[in-house]
Amino acid sequence: MYRRVLLKLSGEALSGNGNNFDPEILKSLAEEIKEIHEQGVDLAIVVGGGNFIRGKMASNLGIDRVQGDYMGMLATVINALAIQGALEQAGVPTRVQTAIEMNKVAEPFIVRRALRHLEKGRVVIFGGGTGNPYFSTDTTAALRASEIKADVILMAKNGVDGVYSADPKLDKTAIKFEQLTYMDLIQQELQVMDTTATSMCMDNKVDLVVFNMNERGNIKKAVMQEKIGTVIKKEIK
Secondary structure (H helix, E strand, C coil): CCCEEEEEECCHHHCECCECCCHHHHHHHHHHHHHHHCCCCEEEEEECCCCCCCHHHHHHCCCCHHHHHHHHHHHHHHHHHHHHHHHHHCCCCEEEEECCCCCCCCEECCHHHHHHHHHCCCEEEEECCCCCCCCCHHHHHHHHHHHCCCCEEEEEECCCCCEECCCCCCCCCCCEECEEEHHHHHHCCCCCCCHHHHHHHHHCCCEEEEEECCCCCHHHHHHCCCCCCEEEECCCC
16 A cells, blocks of 8 residues: 555535535545554645635636635635544544644644654645645645655545546546556646646656545545556556
C-alpha cells in the first residue's frame, strides 16, 4: 500500500441537500480516514472551496478575479476546519496549516513542520490554496504532494469513477481508462486537472488516482492500491 498519501477533496463533495456541509458525509469521511490512519499511513488533505464560492464564480458576480480567488481560498479554510472537527470527533489527531497566515485559526504552512506532524502520526489538512490567485486547488494538491514527498495524490471525485474519453453522462460511447500517463492527459486534453498541476505531478513523479468517493471504502481501496478508478503516472512500464 502507499505509505504517504495526499487526499484531494472538492468542496462540493462535502455538501448535500443544498447545504454547505452534510454532517453525514463529514462523519463517513472521518470514519474512513480513521481506518486508513490506523494502518499507519501518512495522510495529508487538500480541500477545495466550491461549496461556498470559486474565483470564477465571483467573477461572474462582477467581483475582481483576484479578489474572488482570495474569497475562494478563505472558503477552503472553512472546509479544512470542518474536516478537522469531524476527524477529531472520530479520535484522529489533526493539524490545519494555511498558506495565508491566520494564527488564531490555524498554523502557517511550513514544510518541515508539516513533515514533523506526519511523522508523529497526525493528519495534516492544507487550507488557503497556494496563497496566490490564479492557482487552483489541483495545483495546490500537486505542490503540497511534491513538498511532503507523497507517493500519490488520491483525487476523490463526486460521482465520477475514473477518467473517461468523454463525459459519460453525455456520451454513451465514452471509454473509461484504467491507466494513463500525464502526457496522455495533456495531448488528449482530458479534463482531470489543470495543466500546471499535471506538469508538476509529471516533473516530480507523483502518481495520481482518480476515483469515486461516494462509495464507502473507496479511499481505503485506493490507498491499498486495489484496482479502482484510473491510475495516472509519468510513464507506464
